[in-house]
Amino acid sequence: MATHKLLLLPGDGIGPEVMGEVKRLIDWLNSAGIASFETDTGLVGGSAYDAHKVSISEGDMAKALAADAIIFGAVGGPKWDAVPYEVRPEAGLLRLRKDLALFANLRPAVCYPALAEASSLKREAVEGLDIMIVRELTGGVYFGEPKTITDLGNGQKRAIDTQVYDTYEIERIGRVAFELARKRKNKVTSMEKRNVMKSGVLWNEVMTAVHKREYPDVTLEHQLADSGGMMLVKWPKQFDVIVTDNLFGDMLSDIAAMLTGSLGMLPSASLGEVDVKTKKRKALYEPVHGSAPDIAGKGLANPIAMISSFGMALRYSFDMGDLADKVDAAIAAVLASGLRTADIKSEGTTAASTTQMGEAILKEL
């Protein structure tokens, strides 16, 4: 059995707590002889700043580059609101994405039947919802230069951010979306603002070309990002795979996540390109939710998104789709049994702490 190297980066807030439940799962997989993982741990975000005055140390970056997959918790919190921009907690995550070239961010928005009631949307609008948002993650306004604040004198400053996209960046994220669609409902909706942004014009043009050339069997639709956002709220089930740029993807995937009523349940995968020689790809797995500093350390956090992110690692990094299915099934079973962490607690269900939830899922496995 091949041994896989995992780097665990719990980060800040509830990150360490939910990571603890993944660690429990990994230990069991190892001891039960189901898989063989070698784990190392590092600091990222505010916790790295507190220790080293950086958002991630060079040592941990080296570990990240050497790992087969990174399991990431969450970063940030008011404690670090005033630290310099370059070393703010988020910078650690952004550097990981950029230096590992994790250009493809997969964010499934799934509504667990047991939780449809938790959505602010009507049950019929979200029940059975299963969409996949494919967000470009290493380009656009997140990384484009210039990115500056200049003092103009007279009390005036000028801030500049730059949205940049090259053809190849749009092509490769398009391919990820089309490939996923083929294994799902065979439909891709591309979202941009071509009526206002040149990057939207190019995005639209390249998606159309890739589709025509390589994926004519998949249905491709184009939508302006603003009306796409509206359609998400109005009738999300019309979508299968949505592909969009870094910033629109940030907004739209968060909104889609919130629609499901299951924010504490949703995983994500950030993938690099497959190496032609090793056939491996760099990858980072993280829950969609943030660091939730207000509930950190209280045993209230929902570990499901984190465990489910580890499930995505099994599927996308280690070709253990069957095991990933079992993890998903265990989560569904525990929910069906009525166990709930505070964020998803409703009448008639049983309260569980972070640990109790993690243990229940493990037991189910």
Place this chain on the structure above:
Amino acid sequence: MATHKLLLLPGDGIGPEVMGEVKRLIDWLNSAGIASFETDTGLVGGSAYDAHKVSISEGDMAKALAADAIIFGAVGGPKWDAVPYEVRPEAGLLRLRKDLALFANLRPAVCYPALAEASSLKREAVEGLDIMIVRELTGGVYFGEPKTITDLGNGQKRAIDTQVYDTYEIERIGRVAFELARKRKNKVTSMEKRNVMKSGVLWNEVMTAVHKREYPDVTLEHQLADSGGMMLVKWPKQFDVIVTDNLFGDMLSDIAAMLTGSLGMLPSASLGEVDVKTKKRKALYEPVHGSAPDIAGKGLANPIAMISSFGMALRYSFDMGDLADKVDAAIAAVLASGLRTADIKSEGTTAASTTQMGEAILKEL
């Protein structure tokens, strides 16, 4: 009685139909001696392109600059998908915003009680909703330079858009938001992505400073635009006034509009600075909905957003707040009577065409 000069720009799709109902209202106000409006009409968007191969002619731009207010329908449609970027329908609207310096876009998101059921959100989440989104409209990525597509050779192109904000642009939109909040629930939520964008850092800094210096009596909160979007979907009633940049405002105001279930009902105002000498400000009023080419010319369009936009003109350009209140009350009364255009039709209500709805509102007045 002062005579006010209005320029009507119906635009494309359902624009002309819904504008017809505003024209009916204006004619009546004139003939009943309640107000005195002089109206002129121009072409914008696809209809201007069809006539003059531009998205707005110089002649109509001159009229726009001379008018006391512009009443704008909607632009765009698949018919013009292939026209050159510079003369696409939206360019006409963007030029009006920029050349008239209409930096403040006010987008109320109100849930009409009679229509709460039409929302995809649960009734309790939207009933009584009344928020005001204040969107910066002449800056940011919409207008920043460079904005280009360059051929890099080898089949590669590079698209660039530039997000630029200066201190004064953030200050003046902040003031609009704080002033509005004082007449409402006294709370402003500023949204940006300061964890990723330098413009977000400056936006946050300037809002904080304006608040401290000029509006300490108003509550100011900051939210990241992505989690702000989530909060909008989760519990929109937590907001009073939201102030945000051009692109985030585009997305967030559309999403907020959709939450209300009343997209066909929502107006907007785009305002320039008050001239110190004349005490006047340039202004453009337009419905939030688009040109809906699929239903154009069928008498199906809902004229309420357009009429309500004219109501905002009465309030913000002509100091006729009482008359604006009456227009709002007439709309509410007609809805309460059960009359509905197709977009908001539900069981037990009476179907109305665009014209029937316009006439009913007028009769109520």
